[in-house]
Amino acid sequence: MDLRELYQEVILDHGKHPRNHRFPEPHNREGRGYNPLCGDKITLRLQLDGDKITDVGFIGQGCAISQASCSTMTEAIKGKTLPEVQALFSKFHTMVTSDEGADDLDALGKLAVFAGVREFPMRVKCATLGWHTLNQALDDESGEATTE
Amino acid sequence: MTEASPIAAASPAAFDVQRVREDFPALHQDVHGKPLVYLDSAATSLKPQSVIDAVTEVYARDCSNIHRAVHLLSQRATARFEESREKVRAFVNAAKKSEVVFTRGTTEAINLVAHSWGRAHLREGDEVLVTELEHHSNIVPWQILCQQTGATLVVVPMTDRGEVLREAFEEQLTERTRFVAMAHVSNALGSVLPVAELIALAHDRGAVVLLDGAQAMSHVDVDVQALDCDFYAFSGHKLYGPTGIGALYGKEQLLEGMPPYQGGGDMIRSVTFEETLYNELPYKFEAGTPNIAGAIGLGAAIDYFASFDMQAVHAHENAVLRYATDALEAVPGVRLVGTAPGKVAVLSFLMDAAHPHDIGTIVDSEGVAIRTGHHCAQPVMEHFDIAATARASLGIYNTTDDIDALVGALRKVQELFG
Ligand SMILES: Cc1ncc(COP(=O)(O)O)c(C=O)c1O
Numbered sequence: 001m002d003l004r005e006l007y008q009e010v011i012l013d014h015g016k017h018p019r020n021h022r023f024p025e026p027h028n029r030e031g032r033g034y035n036p037l038c039g040d041k042i043t044l045r046l047q048l049d050g051d052k053i054t055d056v057g058f059i060g061q062g063c064a065i066s067q068a069s070c071s072t073m074t075e076a077i078k079g080k081t082l083p084e085v086q087a088l089f090s091k092f093h094t095m096v097t098s099d100e101g102a103d104d105l106d107a108l109g110k111l112a113v114f115a116g117v118r119e120f121p122m123r124v125k126c127a128t129l130g131w132h133t134l135n136q137a138l139d140d141e142s143g144e145a146t147t148e
Numbered sequence: 149m150t151e152a153s154p155i156a157a158a159s160p161a162a163f164d165v166q167r168v169r170e171d172f173p174a175l176h177q178d179v180h181g182k183p184l185v186y187l188d189s190a191a192t193s194l195k196p197q198s199v200i201d202a203v204t205e206v207y208a209r210d211c212s213n214i215h216r217a218v219h220l221l222s223q224r225a226t227a228r229f230e231e232s233r234e235k236v237r238a239f240v241n242a243a244k245k246s247e248v249v250f251t252r253g254t255t256e257a258i259n260l261v262a263h264s265w266g267r268a269h270l271r272e273g274d275e276v277l278v279t280e281l282e283h284h285s286n287i288v289p290w291q292i293l294c295q296q297t298g299a300t301l302v303v304v305p306m307t308d309r310g311e312v313l314r315e316a317f318e319e320q321l322t323e324r325t326r327f328v329a330m331a332h333v334s335n336a337l338g339s340v341l342p343v344a345e346l347i348a349l350a351h352d353r354g355a356v357v358l359l360d361g362a363q364a365m366s367h368v369d370v371d372v373q374a375l376d377c378d379f380y381a382f383s384g385h386k387l388y389g390p391t392g393i394g395a396l397y398g399k400e401q402l403l404e405g406m407p408p409y410q411g412g413g414d415m416i417r418s419v420t421f422e423e424t425l426y427n428e429l430p431y432k433f434e435a436g437t438p439n440i441a442g443a444i445g446l447g448a449a450i451d452y453f454a455s456f457d458m459q460a461v462h463a464h465e466n467a468v469l470r471y472a473t474d475a476l477e478a479v480p481g482v483r484l485v486g487t488a489p490g491k492v493a494v495l496s497f498l499m500d501a502a503h504p505h506d507i508g509t510i511v512d513s514e515g516v517a518i519r520t521g522h523h524c525a526q527p528v529m530e531h532f533d534i535a536a537t538a539r540a541s542l543g544i545y546n547t548t549d550d551i552d553a554l555v556g557a558l559r560k561v562q563e564l565f566g
Contacts, residue, residue, distance in 0.1 A: 001512050007564055038521050039503045039535030063505035123509060
């Protein structure tokens with residue numbers, strides 16, 4: 001088990017200094033994510049214009065994996081359309097959960113640093129919390145996402 | 149023959165932790181290529197071989213239902229099941245065996261009292277007192293009960309060190325207080341509550357008192373008659389016994405007056421469609437086929453644990469706790485959460501460098517098993533305005549080497565998160 005596989009530099013950096021760690025103004029969607037197991041919390045707000053996410057930010061607290069994942073996610077989805085975002089999430093999810101891993105890591109760009117999470121089943125929920133919160137925000141403005 | 153020195157004669161045989169470790173097969177394995185260092189006994193303790201053997205023997209030899217058949221296997225299983233009840237009785241010094249009800253564990257024991265005693269006795273306007281440091285299983289059943297009966301849940305605050313003080317308790321105690329439910333020992337912080345004193349105060353007001361003894365049984369002496377508690381709940385799996393078994397102690401007079409908790413086989417004397425006569429204590433509260441192997445395993449666990457000099461066990465654990473406290477405080481950026489004087493067996497802590505969840509993963513990779521999270525005590529986390537802690541907790545088999553391994557693993561956390 002190689003911890004450096006999990007805690008890559010990018011993850012440590014984003015964990016310590018999350019990007020887009022602010023609420024965008026204006027915004028028209030909000031999602032709240034909570035992992036009851038470890039108490040990780042994320043509030044994500046975004047501006048959806050048509051089917052394009054034009055701005056996104058979050059405030060959260062939690063472990064390095066959950067915060068770094070959400071941070072890199074906000075960078076990855078800004079300016080993308082909903083179908084593009086869903087395709088990204090689907091690839092990300094496969095990468096961190098399936099035995100084979102992602103089929104094309106290249107398409108994930110910086111998000112590929114989370115490939116190591118697959119070896120740490122207890123931490124998959126940390127890595128996907130931001131994404132579940134994003135889905136919540138897109139589905140239902142008032143809801144709360146949990147990783148359960 | 150040499151004459152024994154007066155000092156050696158006066159003190160009991162030294163507690164030999166290395167020999168104790170030989171009794172626990174789970175200790176002797178590698179995890180992630182490193183020898184296991186188990187520091188999560190507050191979640192569940194490891195099991196000695198004698199307990200594993202006792203459980204195995206039930207299934208391999210005495211496999212049968214109890215209290216039912218005339219055949220020999222059932223006689224043997226019934227006898228051993230009831231012997232275990234006697235072992236529990238003796239261990240907590242209950243007056244009678246009939247005051248010991250087997251349950252799935254602490255949680256079910258508390259729910260039994262909330263459901264049976266609570267629904268029969270609580271009315272609108274009554275108050276149920278709990279403390280701020282309770283485990284969720286000693287909060288939620290009372291919350292549900294209060295919703296059902298219109299009673300009010302009142303919380304005794306703790307101090308920033310994690311103590312529940314007499315003054316704070318007295319302040320919340322009123323003539324409306326009908327019931328007090330509190331931990332004997334806190335699972336998140338290790339604080340030992342001054343329960344004897346608090347029970348006396350509650351009794352002066354006519355309140356009935358339940359102690360949650362889940363964390364206490366293996367770390368402090370429990371004598372239910374000396375404490376004069378009305379109910380005492382505990383789990384076998386935190387006392388070196390199997391999971392899925394525990395017990396409720398209740399004073400006979402209270403248990404007699406309580407309606408059954410669940411209906412079914414074993415808890416009845418006779419059944420017609422018009423009327424059911426309930427069985428005598430404790431069977432009235434033991435509906436259905438119980439965890440027979442678990443109860444017998446719990447008996448074996450008590451045999452094992454009680455074979456040691458309790459003062460020597462406590463002294464050993466306290467010495468390791470003191471060593472660990474000093475060692476953790478010496479690690480830069482580590483802060484202990486819960487510093488009540490006289491606390492036992494638990495070290496909750498935070499690190500500046502990393503979130504508890506990350507600490508847990510990193511120390512696990514070094515073979516060190518600790519717990520991270522809110523420890524089913526979210527109000528405690530809220531008190532300290534945190535979401536989680538890392539928690540190392542001790543058992544009879546832990547040594548200062550284990551603490552050195554933990555500290556070494558924490559240095560890895562610092563290297564990585566720097
Ligand atoms: C203080 C305390 N109360 C209650 C419980 C619940 O015990 P169980 O899950 O064995 O029913 C625990 C166990 O985590 C505990 O530590």
